[in-house]
Amino acid sequence: MRKKVTVVGAGNVGATVAMRVAEKGLADVVLVDIIEGVPAGKALDLAEAAPIEKHDSRLTGITGDYNEAKDSDIVIITAGIPRKPGMSRDDLLATNMGIMSSVVKEIAAVAPNSILIIVSNPLDAMCHMALDTSGFANNRVIGMAGILDSARFRAFIAMELDVSVENTHAFVLGGHGDTMVPLPRYSTVAGIPITELMSSERIDALVERTRNGGAEIVGLLKTGSAYYAPASAAVEMAETILKDKKKILPCAVYLEGEYGIKDLFIGVPVKLGENGVEDIIQIKLTDDEQKALNNSAEAVKTLVDDMKRLGG
Numbered sequence: 001m002r003k004k005v006t007v008v009g010a011g012n013v014g015a016t017v018a019m020r021v022a023e024k025g026l027a028d029v030v031l032v033d034i035i036e037g038v039p040a041g042k043a044l045d046l047a048e049a050a051p052i053e054k055h056d057s058r059l060t061g062i063t064g065d066y067n068e069a070k071d072s073d074i075v076i077i078t079a080g081i082p083r084k085p086g087m088s089r090d091d092l093l094a095t096n097m098g099i100m101s102s103v104v105k106e107i108a109a110v111a112p113n114s115i116l117i118i119v120s121n122p123l124d125a126m127c128h129m130a131l132d133t134s135g136f137a138n139n140r141v142i143g144m145a146g147i148l149d150s151a152r153f154r155a156f157i158a159m160e161l162d163v164s165v166e167n168t169h170a171f172v173l174g175g176h177g178d179t180m181v182p183l184p185r186y187s188t189v190a191g192i193p194i195t196e197l198m199s200s201e202r203i204d205a206l207v208e209r210t211r212n213g214g215a216e217i218v219g220l221l222k223t224g225s226a227y228y229a230p231a232s233a234a235v236e237m238a239e240t241i242l243k244d245k246k247k248i249l250p251c252a253v254y255l256e257g258e259y260g261i262k263d264l265f266i267g268v269p270v271k272l273g274e275n276g277v278e279d280i281i282q283i284k285l286t287d288d289e290q291k292a293l294n295n296s297a298e299a300v301k302t303l304v305d306d307m308k309r310l311g312g
């Protein structure tokens with residue numbers, strides 16, 4: 001059976017996700033947007049690249065009508081507005097919560113067995129909206145953040161030490177925002193903790209750059225936010241699920257007491273497979289790390305409460 005991935009939002013992140021899913025030959029792709037013509041145009045453009053890129057994924061673009069998304073295996077939701085300079089991810093809340101709820105209602109009706117990968121910001125709050133609106137089990141609503149944040153940390157570690165990115169491994173916990181918690185002692189180069197390879201001042205500088213990684217790009221682009229790395233991260237999640245790889249990846253998932261956090265989406269290491277989140281990996285944190293994670297959870301909770309006040 002051919003696999004189907006629906007990508008909602010045919011903007012910068014969505015179109016890049018569609019391209020990578022197709023070029024990796026992972027599945028057929030349905031691109032959905034509210035703008036007339038754009039998803040169809042981008043899907044056709046990508047389909048015309050297929051003979052050169054050598055893949056047989058079928059690409060379709062639709063506006064408004066979700067029938068094409070019927071029985072999707074995975075739905076990646078990127079619909080919403082991105083940040084502009086001076087905005088935090090949280091400033092997107094009021095607009096994107098309405099978009100998320102309307103999209104998820106449509107998806108739940110046509111693809112009730114799908115796994116949702118949420119990309120729209122503010123990420124952790126959007127995951128709550130998607131879980132509540134869909135009525136899906138917790139293991140089938142997963143937020144993309146930790147892979148992106150740790151990829152940024154890995155890129156900065158590789159630049160700093162002049163080593164291959166392939167040798168790097170990094171661990172970032174917490175919400176996708178200024179309170180994210182990079183864990184240097186679990187971040188390694190060829191298995192060696194970076195705490196053995198860099199001064200604590202340099203590590204602090206890289207951690208700070210990782211926390212501000214999204215804002216750094218918004219500041220440079222000026223008209224929107226990052227999309228190449230966010231798309232790569234979402235596609236890694238989709239690939240892991242479609243191929244039932246059982247990879248351990250940091251993702252935003254609904255915690256029910258793990259790490260002492262309850263009823264909240266927050267970034268932690270999980271095992272991803274064909275059933276979505278198949279396990280939540282609990283690692284022992286130091287007091288400082290647990291404090292930082294609690295602080296991050298508090299920030300997510302404030303946003304979820306704001307969303308409820310706004311009627312979400």
Ligand code: APR
Nearest residue numbers: 009010011012013014033034078079080081082119120121
């Ligand atoms: N249904 C479908 N698509 C929608 C809807 C909706 N209800 N509302 C908006 N969109 C579409 C827009 O028309 C646009 O094409 O979502 C797309 C968003 O694309 P961009 O503006 O290019 O934004 P992008 O950079 O892709 O970011 C999307 O991902 O990383 C996050 O913070 C980012 O929340 C933002 C999201």
